[in-house]
Amino acid sequence: MDLCTSPLFERLASARHVLIAGGGGGxxxxxxxxLYFRLRAQGKTVSLANMSFTRLEGVQGEWTAPGVVRVDATTAGPEHYFPEGWLARWFARQGEEVSLYCLDRGGMAPVREAYASLHARLGFDAVVLVDGGTDILMRGDEVGLGTPVEDISSLGAVHALPEMTKLVVCLGFGVDRHHGVCHAHFLESVAALSKDGGYLGVTALLESMPEVARYKDAVSFVCARMPRAPSIVSLSVVSALEGEYGDVHRTVRTQGSTLWINPLMSMYWAFDLSAVARRCLYLEALADTRTPWEMSLVIEKFREERPIRPWMDIPV
Known part of the structure; x- marks a missing residue:
């Protein structure tokens, strides 16, 4: 590596088909x-999947496997919350036919089975698990874990796939303050991953980039059509891209809380997925869980039996 190379893109250079999967839901x-737009411009095949908060029994899409629904621009779904369907419709407005695979929320076992079925169907040779926020790096003994059920079920499921390039990318440093995450603990995790060789650096997203302009347009289009449940993470990242700073709110969903919109929020933080999985203290205990509620109970029991590290301020 040198200053002219991006470790993130170097890891994906030889990939022919990349699955970009939203790991934490929503x-x-x-x-x-x-990342999708840039990899497509490089000539790669890129597929999209998402751990879904959509009520999938109300989606009239193709069930490709238990817990996996393929949606496109023609797929009907719940009116008040269906970001995957609206994103497919945004693509259609750009003249592109793009399918998204919605993964039903579950314990780690069914999510692992869902990813295995996706791999059998699509044949991808690289996975980028994307976290809107940074809580996927919490190993389990931090004061705040954010929303670990979806993140860790996705992490464990992708980790169990056959040998291939597997990466974690976080976008939205600071946004998890809204969910009680201590970002000093995130930076501590980054340092530990750096020591382990699993930290792949940061890649800045800038408003002048065409990929970023398309991202912003997609966020704006979908959030405008879901006024009851727009994305706190996506709108916060857009604020950061536009140069906002501090307690800036774009949705009534964040009223009553203090936000920290900041320039680090619009950077990709990239990691080797296997290195992240190795640091998770309760990953193995969750391997056979079947439901989100079972996962929550295992995590609660784990935290009852282990000292929890207190909140740390970033001393700068």
Whole structure:
């Protein structure tokens, strides 16, 4: 590596087909869109998947496997919350036919089975698991874990796939303050991953980049059509891209809380997925869980039996 190379893109250079998957639910797949557009421009095949918060029994899409629904611009779904369907419709407005694979929320075992079925169907040779926020790096003994059920079920599921390039990319440094995450603990995790060789640096997203312009347009289009549940993460990242700073709110969903919009929020933080998985203290204990509620109970029991590291301020 040298200053002229991006470790993130170097890891993906030989990949022919990349799956970009939102790991934490909701709008996480949107955080992978700038990467999607750049990899497509490089001539690669790129597929999109998302751990979905959509009520999938109300989606009239193709069930390609248990817990996996393929949606496109023609797929009907719940009116108040269907970001994957609206994103497919945004693509159609750009003249592109793009399918997204929605993964049903579950314990690690069914999510692992869902990813295995996706691999069998699509044949991708690289996976980028995208986290809107940074809580996927919490190993389990931090004061705040954010929303670990979706992140860790996705992490464990991708980790179990056959040998291939597997990466974690986080976008939205600071946004998890809204969910009680201590960002000093995130930086501590980055340092530990750097020591382990699993940290692949940061890649800045700038408003002048065409990939970023398309990302912003997609976020704006979908959030405008879901006024009851726009994305806190995506709108916060857009604020950061536009140069906002501090307690800046774009949705009533964040009223009553203090936000920290900052320039680090619009950077991709990239990691080797296997290195992230090795640091997770309760990953193995969750391997056979079948439901989100079972995962929550295992995590709660784990935290009851282990000292929890207190909040740390970043001393700068």
């Amino acid at each position: 709008f996480d797949v949107f955080s992978g869109l700038p």
